Amino acid sequence: MSEEQINLDRYFRAAWRAKWFIIIVTLATGGAIIYLGLREPTLYTAEALIEVGRVWKEPLEDTYTTAETASGGGFIQALAQKIGVKPAHLKRSVKADTVRAGPRRAQYPILVRITATTESLDESMRLVQAVTDEIIARHDKLFEEAIAPHRQQEERLAERVRQASGELALKLESELDEVRASNASPTLTEKTHILDSVAQGEVIRPSPWRRAAGYALIAAFASMGLAILFDIFKSIHPSSTKSRDA
Secondary structure: OOHHHHHHHHHHHHHHHOHHHHHHHHHHHHHHHHHHHHOOOOEEEEEEEEEOOEEOOEEOOOHHHHHHHHHOHHHHHHHHHHHOOOHHHHHHHEEEEEEEEOOHHHOEEEEEEEEEEEOOHHHHHHHHHHHHHHHHHHHHHHHHHHHHHHHHHHHHHHHHHHHOOHHHHHHHHHHHHHHHHHHHOOOOOEOOEEEEEEEEEEEEOOOOHHHHHHHHHHHHHHHHHHHHHHHHHHHHOHHHHHHHHO
């Protein structure tokens, strides 16, 4: 029999002698994880989709930028103060990301998704609504800044049409119609808005069983390792263990 086989037999015997210790530690660990897991609250999610507005086909803001801004410290701090919640709670509860479309290798963002997860469905929906309202309010300012030059152009053309005549008036009227159409067309110019309304999402109920199994397995191996180490220690320092027994 090789030395390696002897060592393995020794380790198995050491683990077998400590079987009750290993079993107790494993069951205690698994039971503790299950107990703590079942005490965790049920979580409710709510979400909303935002379409970023545009002026003459030009987006008011990059979709990724909107999502990053909604997750940023300045945005969170200002909104938390406005709606009367702690910034840490708002940051922990709300997540902003992008919804992408297109082929897998060439996907592009089309929407901003706001998701809130709290212990109350009403609270989750309230936080999502507050974030979307704040994003839309900020984008309304961007929209007014972006549309202002085009509206001024429309006013100037309208004034020139009133003063012109003949062929020049027809040409200016055609140009004015194009500007008006671009300013009013929902496919070219539209404010940032929420799609549909805030909706209930996933309900996350505590399910600690898989986690308990994983931790119990770790505890089993750890206690087995301790038993083997203790057996090795006894073989190296037999006098210390004997004196402790005495």
